[in-house]
Amino acid sequence: xxxxxxxxxxPPVLRMAGINKTFGRDVVALDGMTLSVxxxxxxxxxxxxxxxKSTALRLISGLISPTAGRIEWAGGQSQDDLGIxxxxxxxxxxxxxxxxVYLPFRLRRQPYGSVKDEILEVLRLVGLEQFQNAYPRExxxxxxxxxxxxxxxxxxxxLILMDExxxxxxxxxxxxxxxxxxxxxxxxxCTVIFVTHSVWESVFLSDRIIVMAARPGRVIEELHVxxxxxxxxxxxxxxxxxxxxxxxxxxxxxxxxxx
Amino acid sequence: xxxADNSPVTAPVDVEERQRARRRRLEQIARYTLPVLVMxxxxxxxxRIVVWNEIPHYILPGPGRVxxxxxxxxxxxxEAALLTAKTTILALILAxxxxxGLAILFDQSKLVEMSLYPYAVILQVxxxxxxxxxxxxxxxxxxxxxxxxxWIVAFFPVLSSTTLGLKSVDHNLRDLxxxxxxxxxxxxxxxxxxxxxxxFLGGLKIAGGLSLIGAxxxxxxxxTGGVGAGLAARIQEAGYRLNIARMFAAxxxxxxxxxxxxxxxxxxxxxxxxxxxxxAIKREN
Ligand SMILES: Nc1ncnc2c1ncn2[C@@H]1O[C@H](COP(=O)(O)OP(=O)(O)OP(=O)(O)O)[C@@H](O)[C@H]1O
Ligand SMILES: [Mg+2]
Numbered sequence: 309x310x311x312x313x314x315x316x317x318x319p320p321v322l323r324m325a326g327i328n329k330t331f332g333r334d335v336v337a338l339d340g341m342t343l344s345v346x347x348x349x350x351x352x353x354x355x356x357x358x359x360x361k362s363t364a365l366r367l368i369s370g371l372i373s374p375t376a377g378r379i380e381w382a383g384g385q386s387q388d389d390l391g392i393x394x395x396x397x398x399x400x401x402x403x404x405x406x407x408x409v410y411l412p413f414r415l416r417r418q419p420y421g422s423v424k425d426e427i428l429e430v431l432r433l434v435g436l437e438q439f440q441n442a443y444p445r446e447x448x449x450x451x452x453x454x455x456x457x458x459x460x461x462x463x464x465x466x467l468i469l470m471d472e473x474x475x476x477x478x479x480x481x482x483x484x485x486x487x488x489x490x491x492x493x494x495x496x497x498c499t500v501i502f503v504t505h506s507v508w509e510s511v512f513l514s515d516r517i518i519v520m521a522a523r524p525g526r527v528i529e530e531l532h533v534x535x536x537x538x539x540x541x542x543x544x545x546x547x548x549x550x551x552x553x554x555x556x557x558x559x560x561x562x563x564x565x566x567x
Numbered sequence: 568x569x570x571a572d573n574s575p576v577t578a579p580v581d582v583e584e585r586q587r588a589r590r591r592r593l594e595q596i597a598r599y600t601l602p603v604l605v606m607x608x609x610x611x612x613x614x615r616i617v618v619w620n621e622i623p624h625y626i627l628p629g630p631g632r633v634x635x636x637x638x639x640x641x642x643x644x645x646e647a648a649l650l651t652a653k654t655t656i657l658a659l660i661l662a663x664x665x666x667x668g669l670a671i672l673f674d675q676s677k678l679v680e681m682s683l684y685p686y687a688v689i690l691q692v693x694x695x696x697x698x699x700x701x702x703x704x705x706x707x708x709x710x711x712x713x714x715x716x717x718w719i720v721a722f723f724p725v726l727s728s729t730t731l732g733l734k735s736v737d738h739n740l741r742d743l744x745x746x747x748x749x750x751x752x753x754x755x756x757x758x759x760x761x762x763x764x765x766x767f768l769g770g771l772k773i774a775g776g777l778s779l780i781g782a783x784x785x786x787x788x789x790x791t792g793g794v795g796a797g798l799a800a801r802i803q804e805a806g807y808r809l810n811i812a813r814m815f816a817a818x819x820x821x822x823x824x825x826x827x828x829x830x831x832x833x834x835x836x837x838x839x840x841x842x843x844x845x846x847a848i849k850r851e852n
Binding site: 315369371390392394396398400401402411 | 718737739740742743744745746747748749753757758761764842843845
């Protein structure tokens, strides 16, 4: 098992302690999850289907509340300061790209004129400025996902939650978006919790990987990927990357009970 | 032989594309000419049947007589058509306000929905022909009575389709709005109403036809006294006088009205949806 110094001077964002979530009487989706998130982290939740990854994100976003345990936000900030990306792009089909990215501002009653520059800037960063007036149906799957990411990042939230955002995309688009996501994160300076089924994706993106097991959903191991950012194609082909992938893969197998 | 010999032919469009374009052109022409052809043929056959069998005009008038009635009685029929159109359109407008309004109310309050929805269904499944005579007993004003009849038939499709539409919001989008702290009002206005629009428009198209039916039924039940006679009342009246030609003339005007309403609502629906909704997207093959 990989272990590194948890010593960290970055300000905390969020702390989950002893979280349990039980649906109905006996569906234990999550049991005893503890996790601290610091500013700038890129954390992946990795595990088999049904291990409570989505449940963890829904708890953090405040859509559901824990059965037991506490979620503490640092500095009194709360889930208002969140961005979220789902597995589907989840765009409003009746609205153009700009209007979709404007949504979080609009819901906070910020006039378009005052945030126009920010919106166009983030669209430029995801490479979609020429498509600002297109409707979602005119875009490819990858482009729609970029709009979704742009929407989550446009407000510069302290924390961004992503629930298998690239799972439905082809390998080539996925690699490209992985690269772009890291670049975007560096530019915007946010914190990300990223849910994935893919060992390779989690190692490439994260500095911490939380490996989880199902029935009941729980954290099995926490791995640290100490490769420095920025990471690019040379990291993806390095022996170091392969090593991290093997270690993570082993941990995942242990989590699934077939060591 | 080198591979270069297999280089593509420099035709701008391939054979398949050319064939498809030709087929599309033909289809485009046929779409309008065929129905017209069928109509011409039917009218000709109708005329021949009347002439060959020497059918008296008080049993089946030929198309010529119907046309003569249509032009000769135009002032009467036009006035009647205006009245029927007025009832129909007013009833449709009220059906939209009532149906969509109730749907929004139901969506906002589960309790109201549970209390009232069964009665909306009962109102819908009871045939309006059976309710209409009662309505005209209690409602003095004929115009109001007719509107009420037409409204009862027309509002339900708007109500049920809009209710379904308001519930059919993508659940991830709903979560997204919640996470961004959207108020109930913002959720309704910015998320639920646009999501419900295609459903609403589908219900509206049905309601358009039904409000015409409701208006016709109301006229037949109400009789001609008081407010003057609409097209259906004219049909009834002409029937008593064995003026079959005028019956056909008035009937064709009702049919034309129905077609017009459907076409107008289809255009409206296209105008509102074509930019973004899947139903309005044309695809190859
Ligand atoms: N609203 C709910 N009601 C009842 N059970 C639920 C609910 N949401 C999740 N569960 C259950 O909780 C468990 C964890 O679900 P969750 O969606 O968090 O898994 P996941 O790790 O995201 O899986 P996947 O990788 O398939 O998305 C599952 O057994 C699921 O059936
Ligand atoms: Mg999930």
